[in-house]
Amino acid sequence: MSTESTVAIVGAGLAGLGAALSLHAQGISSTIYEAATASERFAGAIMLSPNALSILDKLDVYKKVVSSGWEFETVKFVEVDGKVTDQQYLGSKDVFGYKALRIYRNTILKALKDACAERGIAIQYNKKVISIASETASSATIEFADGAQGTHPLILATDGIHSRIRTSLFPQSTPTYTGILVVAGAVPLSALDTSSLPKDLTLNQPIGETPANTQPPFLLAPQNPTATDFLAGTQRRYPEQSREEWARINSDRAFQRNFLLEGVEGRSALMQSAARGIEDESANQAFEDGWSLALVMASEKVTQVWKNGGEEWLKVMEKWEGKRKERVGRLLKETMRMNNARAPKEVRDKLPKEEIWSGDGGVGQGRWIFEPKIEEWVEEITR
Numbered sequence: 001m002s003t004e005s006t007v008a009i010v011g012a013g014l015a016g017l018g019a020a021l022s023l024h025a026q027g028i029s030s031t032i033y034e035a036a037t038a039s040e041r042f043a044g045a046i047m048l049s050p051n052a053l054s055i056l057d058k059l060d061v062y063k064k065v066v067s068s069g070w071e072f073e074t075v076k077f078v079e080v081d082g083k084v085t086d087q088q089y090l091g092s093k094d095v096f097g098y099k100a101l102r103i104y105r106n107t108i109l110k111a112l113k114d115a116c117a118e119r120g121i122a123i124q125y126n127k128k129v130i131s132i133a134s135e136t137a138s139s140a141t142i143e144f145a146d147g148a149q150g151t152h153p154l155i156l157a158t159d160g161i162h163s164r165i166r167t168s169l170f171p172q173s174t175p176t177y178t179g180i181l182v183v184a185g186a187v188p189l190s191a192l193d194t195s196s197l198p199k200d201l202t203l204n205q206p207i208g209e210t211p212a213n214t215q216p217p218f219l220l221a222p223q224n225p226t227a228t229d230f231l232a233g234t235q236r237r238y239p240e241q242s243r244e245e246w247a248r249i250n251s252d253r254a255f256q257r258n259f260l261l262e263g264v265e266g267r268s269a270l271m272q273s274a275a276r277g278i279e280d281e282s283a284n285q286a287f288e289d290g291w292s293l294a295l296v297m298a299s300e301k302v303t304q305v306w307k308n309g310g311e312e313w314l315k316v317m318e319k320w321e322g323k324r325k326e327r328v329g330r331l332l333k334e335t336m337r338m339n340n341a342r343a344p345k346e347v348r349d350k351l352p353k354e355e356i357w358s359g360d361g362g363v364g365q366g367r368w369i370f371e372p373k374i375e376e377w378v379e380e381i382t383r
């Protein structure tokens with residue numbers, strides 16, 4: 001069994017890599033343990049907004065990836081006849097310093113891994129953590145699937161939605177399904193029959209979201225710099241399934257194709273191929289969490305406290321978690337309002353106006369999301 005002086009990070013996804021780089025920026029070393037192999041690839045593109053992009057900029061990663069993705073500022077809601085009914089800001093160069101960015105997850109993962117390599121942050125692949133074997137006030141021992149163990153002063157669990165560490169520490173805590181299934185895939189421009197698009201909706205617009213009249217929405221968004229590659233998809237309410245059934249659906253192309261095309265008559269000609277992708281929208285929060293935690297740990301009053309562990313460290317973590325939960329709670333409500341805005345008209349008509357996201361407040365209404373003032377609240381909790 002090895003005893004390390006570095007923080008252990010379990011999982012080399014966006015959250016783990018972002019946390020490792022944030023800790024490094026504050027002079028705190030870490031080792032990352034990743035269950036997958038170094039060559040594993042992850043599907044799909046994600047949308048990163050100014051709150052995440054400003055952190056990636058501080059980590060010296062943003063400028064290396066921005067030209068590989070599609071930059072945009074607004075989402076348009078367009079009816080079948082081409083009428084634009086709403087426009088919402090997801091970024092703004094002038095107001096927040098960054099446009100929003102759609103980018104392939106593999107591109108951003110590679111850039112983060114390259115940055116780790118440059119800074120000497122070790123990533124150990126094929127290292128699946130199975131549990132926390134033991135804990136003392138100032139360290140914890142993790143157990144790997146290959147039988148090895150490692151002891152570190154602190155363990156950060158960034159092992160994704162089905163976290164082994166969360167299950168090991170809090171068996172009663174399970175992820176909650178939002179009730180909305182998104183099926184989307186990458187489609188080349190050459191596979192889109194643009195003649196079936198509503199008139200006035202050109203594909204070189206930043207992002208287009210069609211329908212939402214009586215039908216479920218059809219989402220369309222460029223995701224490479226030349227706008228020759230698109231996200232195309234839909235979302236609507238769908239009953240919760242077992243983990244095994246979600247896994248089956250995730251590889252069932254016929255199900256995905258039917259889900260995509262059902263109820264989107266008039267849009268079906270747009271799609272000649274359908275792919276997949278079922279998930280949430282929390283990559284942006286992952287970067288915020290890594291950055292804020294690193295700032296807390298490096299602050300003058302806490303720098304020794306986390307190494308000592310015990311009650312005092314737990315109190316700091318409770319404060320950090322309190323701030324984080326407050327923000328995540330607000331963001332979840334906002335996500336539901338966004339989902340309601342994408343619901344068919346008959347659903348929206350039954351909802352109070354304040355439960356539906358709208359662009360009426362202009363660019364400034366997103367300020368609390370896109371400019372989170374992390375440094376201020378870290379200062380507040382570490383004072």
Ligand SMILES: Cc1cc2nc3c(=O)[nH]c(=O)nc-3n(C[C@H](O)[C@H](O)[C@H](O)COP(=O)(O)OP(=O)(O)OC[C@H]3O[C@@H](n4cnc5c(N)ncnc54)[C@H](O)[C@@H]3O)c2cc1C
Pocket residue numbers: 010011012013014015016033034035036043044045046047048105127128129130158159160161163164276277278279280281282283284285286
């Ligand atoms: C198609 C798709 C589109 C999305 N679009 C958006 C979007 O537009 N905006 C947005 O903000 N988010 C989006 N998301 C969600 C976003 O990708 C996730 O929130 C984000 O990837 C979560 O990052 P993570 O690092 O917490 O977890 P993950 O990316 O799941 O990474 C966890 C890592 O831990 C490793 N691991 C798991 N178990 C163990 C173990 N026991 N031991 C060691 N390692 C382990 C895994 O192999 C993995 O590398 C999307 C997701 C998908 C699939």
